[in-house]
Amino acid sequence: MALLSVEDLKVYFPIKGGIFARTLDYVRAVDSVSFDIEPGQTVGLIGESGSGKSTTGRAIVGLSKITAGKISFDGEDITKYVGKNRSSYRRGVQMIFQDAYSSLDPKRRVLDLVAEPLRNFEKLTKAEERRRVDELLEIVGLGPENAIKYPHEFSGGQRQRIGIARAVALKPRLIIADEPVSALDLSVQAQVLNYLKHIQQEFKLAYLFISHDLGVVKYMCDHLLIMHRGRFVERGGRADIYENPTHIYTKQLIAAIPDPDPEKKDDSMARRARINQEYETLKTMHYDPNGRVYDLRAVSDTHSVALPE
Secondary structure, three states, rough: OOOOEEEEEEEEEEEEEOOOOEEEEEEEEEEEEEEEOOOOEEEEEOOOOOHHHHHHHHHHHOOOOOOOEEEEEEEOOOOHHHOOOOOOHHHEEEEEEOOOOOOOOOOOHHHHHHHHHHHHOOOOOOHHHHHHHHHHHHHHHOOHHHHHHHHHOOOHHHHHHHHHHHHOOOOOEEEEEEEOOOOHHHHHHHHHHHHHHHHHHHHHEEEEEEEEEHHHHHHHOOOEEEEEEEEEEEEEHHHHHHHOOOOOHHHHHHHHHOOOHHHHHHHHHHHHHHHHHHHHHHHHHHHOOOEEEEEEEEEOOOOOEEEOO
């Protein structure tokens, strides 16, 4: 049984206008997407800015209002509880945000920030709470002495690790990581990604890893969902997406991955130019007359692509 099951999820934002601010149309940020996450699995949700990937993650944890659809967690329909104080779900699903600094109260010490979920859901003594916080900081590579410091005293990578410590405090079963390393430089990215992998093994976590960077996703994820214009254009395993990209949008994303070999710079640029030209030529075949992405169709047992009938 899937740990998380999302069925036909829609998140629409109204466009209002006129004297009476009537609803004229909707921005279809997420438009009928469905997917499952198995226990311990890492699923990558990839797309450019505005594709709807972050809105999908925020809807699952209740930070964006769901227009329609169904969310099941561990076999239970929790759609009506999303965003409300539902202990089993709020404990079981946590989120790591892209901007660690804005998600940490600058007036509170690390001790209070990491202990906040423990105070909300568990009744610990002061000594037990401090011991748990120290353990969590050790897990993410920060010593107990850092518990008395404030967020501004840390680097960007260290603040992100504080956010990770807070996210795993309640031993959740699923973490939604929304662009967790996009604001960090490459060396710090590697550190944070390794901590995420280590924590996954220790706590048997599942991840929904949201990113625009297919290079990072290739390192982290087993299964990939490619999102564009609020819908999935392609879905499959790592080999399906990287070795056999089929939708023209996926091909563009793959071509955008930088090649570390400087001698292949010209070849990479030529390949990107060729893919971009192919996109302009074939995009009418991959989108309906209204620009909407087609429904997914299976091209193999593990690979689906948005194609016309």
